[in-house]
Amino acid sequence: MYLFWHTVTRFGEAQLLLPALLAVTAWLALRAGAARVALVWLGTTAVAALLTTASKVAFIGYGVGYAPLDFTGISGHAMFSAAILPLLARETVGASHPRWHAPAVLAGLALAALVAVSRVKVHAHSPSECWVGFGLGAASSLLALRAAELPQASAPKKLVLIVGVWLAVAVAGAPPSRTHDWVTQLSVQLAGRSQPYTRAQMHREWQQQQQRLNGRVVAP
Template identity: 55%
Template sequence: MSEAFWNLLTRLGEAQILLPAMLATSLWLMLRSHKPRAALVWWACTAVAALLTTLTKLAFFGWEIGYAPLNYTGISGHAMFSTAVLPVLLRVLVADRGPRRQAAAMGVGIALAALIAWSRVQVMAHSPVEAVLGFALGLAAAVAALRVMHAPPLHAPRTLVLGLAAWMLLTPAGAPPSQTHSWVTRLSVALSGRAEPYSRWDMLHAYRQDLQRRGQPLPPFFSGPMVLGRMRAME
């Protein structure tokens, strides 16, 4: 698949795209059912996953808590959000259909979220372990939400379905750049008192020096495009 495809797909994992879709679906669910519990459970599970993801990033940028042997700097937020939101959203939209349709909708959501998680590796924004952890955390949030929320069997109006489809198809190409990474790095600096945030390249540079000093081989990811070009630029 082309680089343009991955760059477009990866934007579907942005909070600025997923959260409005989640909000619209939640508002419809609350107004139609007159019971806010289902929507609130979904938001609570997603919020817990988002908090854990943010804490891992703060820990790395502010306090250098990462794991260089796996090129780990924090959980992928795109992978987490897409997996926490999309399977539940699609399941809610077919809540009045039979179990097979509901399972198929969840399967489509999980498959799309898995592609978004992998896109983070393809665009060299995250290492594989970061993308997998984000996918796993988001999936745990989605499963927890679906088990507890008990979405009522409501028929989703065509206007909602078409509106969500248009939003998800059109906004990735036209939305402004996401600012969440910048916000988290600034917050980490403010909380830790550092002059500047710790970076992946700081971690890997120190790790490579340590391995070379001990005469040990570099992990395979050092020869990959994500790391190779950036490490050479630092030399």
């Protein structure tokens, strides 16, 4: 199961999903009447990414978290997968009978939910961080679906093949994502810290606070 969860979790990496998103939105933008869809999808994804990054900077740089729920910031993998995979799946069946549209979106959400679970399984995030990320990403993709009507045409088979091969090859062979390292560097620089704030620090301080509230003195 170790290999399974580490493979699944890669389907949430920004370095894999963003090129796929850009390829499909570029195709949408070139189609008559579909430029609005591309802009809305890019916009909702950008807002979700900004909120996710802000939550990480707030914790790593400024110690803003919530120990009772083990929350240190929104899971980017869960967010990106839920924001992008449902619409990618929808665009593969765009020209099919409308009865296939909703199942395609649900299939994308199901894979994104599996990515969210994988982040817990590989000990990268707590459940609260993953499900907030999944919820934010799902809201992003569903808002894009409601705000602009997708064309009644599937993405070209060549484009679907290119995106599929890209995801398969990248999942198997791309180097590990360094986005967390970049966000950590940004956070400590913005906050003027020498070291990032950590999950262990948050829980230690919360336990000390609880003990003080219970009338027990904690030795320094």
